[in-house]
Amino acid sequence: MSAGQGGAGPGNGYAVVVPTLVRDSLADCLAALAAATGPGPDEIVLVDDRPGSRADPGALEHPLTVLGDLRERTVVLRSGGRGPAAARNTGLRAVTAPWTAFLDDDVQVGPHWCGELIQDLAEAAPDTGAVQGVIAVPLPGERRPTDWERDTAGLARARWTNADMAYRTVVLRQVGGFDERFTRAFREDADLALRVLDAGWRIRRGRRTTRHPVPPAARWVSLGQQRANADDALMRRLHGPDCCDIGSGAAGTPAPLPPAGAGRDRAGHRRPHRGGRHPGPAAPGLPGAQAQGPGAAVRLTDRTPT
Template identity: 80%
Template sequence: MTSAPGSGAPRAGYAVVVPTLVRDTLADCLAALAAAHGPHPDEIVLVDDRTDPDADPDTLEHALTVLGDLRERTTVLRSGGRGPAAARNAGVLAVTSPWTVFLDDDVQVGPHWCDQLIQDVTEAAPDTGAVQGVITVPLPDGRRPTDWERDTAGLARARWTAADMAYRTDVLKQVRGFDERFTRPFREDADLALRVLDAGWRIRRGGRATRHPVRPASRWAAVKQQSGNADDALMRRLHGPHWWAKAVAPRGRIRRHVAITAAGTAALALAAAGRPGAAAAAGAGWAAGTAEFAWARIESGPRTRREVTTVLVTSVLVPPAATWHRLSGLWRHRSAPAWYEAAV
């Protein structure tokens, strides 16, 4: 334990680990951390997870310039593009502080974040293994949020999100860190938290505040996100069929997506078999399911021409993409052992 400047009160030392693809948001993330009031981290571990070993170093150098005096406490590692779970594990290996705080490279800590973090961890009971930050997602004024903006806003309600999560370093080592089979930024934080809880530790919500701005995204983002259904299959294998209840996670629409995909596939197969009546009935089921899905996304949005067009097209593509990824995940992880067993 060390003491905060100007105070006789003890405080816990902490390190900050940031996995990054060196996006434009990284400089803002580090600048907010450097500007935050209170005891700064003993260590900052920046883990460059770009796959290209010859990636432009100037982009990372620019982000590091905003750290000021904290640059001397910063270590940069490379993790080879294996995903945020593996990148965070690589960062933890370099940490010597009693607490490890994970931040995503697209968040901005609040102006008093360092003070609030110290309060969060010093007030943690001995059986508290982790303290979660409070995530806020600023949404636009004067119009309804888009489908992508609403999806990002879900982070404010998510349990145990690694966008701002402080763990006791010893607890991370006890449970062997993140499961590196989660290669996307999805479910790896929930899996870790469930294993920490299963090990007998508590996780509580702290008082520190962190903003998660909505970053620009492709019109096809909703389709690309369906790859996370494979991770849901791994969660089911590791934590049982009711994992979503344990993780306080929404079940999503996977059952409806499977039904819509089945109806569309049946319509094509029946038409090819020369059964137009049955094909029409199956096609009507596909159309009704797709229309309901599209309207559920359009109704709450801004209903601009671009947004409506994007939602209509992606609503046709999302159900088969979700179904494919779920089935491929079930097959790939059909005999997946626990992370501890897999790592031995």
């Protein structure tokens, strides 16, 4: 059964949010999602983050056609070129499902991803706020991988990567979503995960698999990596001086996840709430949630714009 058929059980319904710059990889990403077996998503939110001058609507025509029956469950939103954190928040605002699964536009979910995701969500304990997918990065077998290829392969060991990460929607709203001060695809996922852990939730690794091909190395890739130092500085200001020292490689690839089900710090201990240390993300208009902790009854409210 393809993703276009069937439906998840109560409490396990999910939306898929894909922020995109409408790269060539987007069509492959959506085609893999449409072909995956198991209960399909309740909704797909495709967030076009191209700046206005580059946003040719015709570029989305082919990627949308590969969705097949899922096309009728898909909405396209614009986020104005403000970066992946803002794009994901734009998508989150439109989600009504209990779970929100984020996919990058350059990944390809496995052939049974939808069914495996439902299993991951069904097995999540009440205090589990997020379940991460297993990332596989194919490398060339006939030669030594380049530095760029090895850096990308680090995603297979990374914790908290949003290449394939499913959060309880109410948890995302409880912590205020992504911090839009992170304007690049770097550290915004770790920042969110640390705030979710600080709120008392656990993050575990699931069983579903997603393939992340190595993208072509941009001409100025080293300059982009240097600019990421600003994101490290923001992380240290928000989470302390050691928050970025998590086994990073040349491209800042984070260290492996703790064992499945461990919402814990780098040493494997439960992370205490650091009350007030993080001033909160800049995500105007994101629906918020008020709760006493994991598993508590949560009431959605309108978050006051900041």
